Amino acid sequence: MAETLTLAATHGARTDRAADPASPLAVRGLTVSYGDKPALFSVDATFPAGAMSAIVGPNGAGKSTFLKAALGLIPAVSGEVRVFGQGLAAARDRIAYVPQRASVDWDFPTTVIDVVLMGRYRRLGLFRRVSRAERAAATDALARVGMEGFADRQIGQLSGGQQQRVFLARALAQEADLYLLDEPFAGVDAATERAIIDVLKALKSQGQSVIAVHHDLSTVAEYFDHVFLVNVRAMGEGPVATAFTPEALARTYGGRLAATQLDQLRLTGA
Numbered sequence: 698m699a700e701t702l703t704l705a706a707t708h709g710a711r712t713d714r715a716a717d718p719a720s721p722l723a724v725r726g727l728t729v730s731y732g733d734k735p736a737l738f739s740v741d742a743t744f745p746a747g748a749m750s751a752i753v754g755p756n757g758a759g760k761s762t763f764l765k766a767a768l769g770l771i772p773a774v775s776g777e778v779r780v781f782g783q784g785l786a787a788a789r790d791r792i793a794y795v796p797q798r799a800s801v802d803w804d805f806p807t808t809v810i811d812v813v814l815m816g817r818y819r820r821l822g823l824f825r826r827v828s829r830a831e832r833a834a835a836t837d838a839l840a841r842v843g844m845e846g847f848a849d850r851q852i853g854q855l856s857g858g859q860q861q862r863v864f865l866a867r868a869l870a871q872e873a874d875l876y877l878l879d880e881p882f883a884g885v886d887a888a889t890e891r892a893i894i895d896v897l898k899a900l901k902s903q904g905q906s907v908i909a910v911h912h913d914l915s916t917v918a919e920y921f922d923h924v925f926l927v928n929v930r931a932m933g934e935g936p937v938a939t940a941f942t943p944e945a946l947a948r949t950y951g952g953r954l955a956a957t958q959l960d961q962l963r964l965t966g967a
């Protein structure tokens with residue numbers, strides 16, 4: 698995408714806020730369309746640094762689109778994206794992305810270690826030989842997600858949860874400052890979910906920023922510090938303690954959130 702479709706002429710104040718260098722990701726007036734239909738409309742969002750942030754909203758709300766537009770993988774109709782106060786071109790190396798598992802071609806013939814080494818290519822350059830140090834960094838990333846024994850396996854032969862861990866290892870190998878994850882817990886068992894959340898919390902404790910699309914509303918308060926609610930438009934954002942309210946959820950999900958789920962969230966203190 699044209700990463701900074703500057704709206705300064707019409708939205709000068711917004712541009713200043715989006716440029717906040719302390720925020721790992723700030724978007725202003727982001728509109729994205731597939732054909733005529735906007736998937737996101739004039740969305741503003743500012744995520745805090747050194748925190749775990751959740752993006753929540755119903756199916757089709759534009760959550761994946763938000764991450765892809767933030768990464769410049771799909772074009773925006775209008776709006777501005779700032780990463781640590783910079784445009785994407787300057788900040789791209791600071792971002793690691795774990796796509797939705799369903800969007801990846803797992804039949805691609807490649808080994809686990811090669812997938813993780815892809816996370817090092819920005820440092821390596823595509824055609825340089827992989828040094829022992831690079832391989833050690835990739836092996837270390839695999840160990841951090843509990844997959845050290847799988848380095849030489851074909852990626853297509855792994856279970857869904859194992860594939861998710863390998864993609865997380867690839868992101869870790871990038872040594873980024875901002876980690877964007879699209880539904881990292883989708884289809885994984887409880888042990889893998891725990892392993893992934895432990896890795897993400899370790900990143901946060903080292904001062905890195907994590908932003909994840911998340912579907913399980915019952916774990917938002919336990920896992921995340923900050924929440925951004927979206928349904929085509931921005932529906933709310935802020936610390937989980939104050940922004941993740943039944944009212945905000947009702948606004949975001951409309952009739953699609955069952956009353957029982959809202960009751961559960963009240964019981965968990967959200």
Ligand SMILES: Nc1ncnc2c1ncn2[C@@H]1O[C@H](COP(=O)(O)OP(=O)(O)OP(=O)(O)O)[C@@H](O)[C@H]1O
Pocket residue numbers: 731736754755756757758759760761762763
């Ligand atoms: N490549 C595409 N071409 C056309 N429409 C698309 C495309 N990708 C997404 N959409 C549409 O854009 C809207 C937002 O999709 P998106 O995948 O961003 O939603 P989401 O909130 O991530 O949904 P989910 O929770 O189901 O993963 C949906 O209406 C979807 O059908």
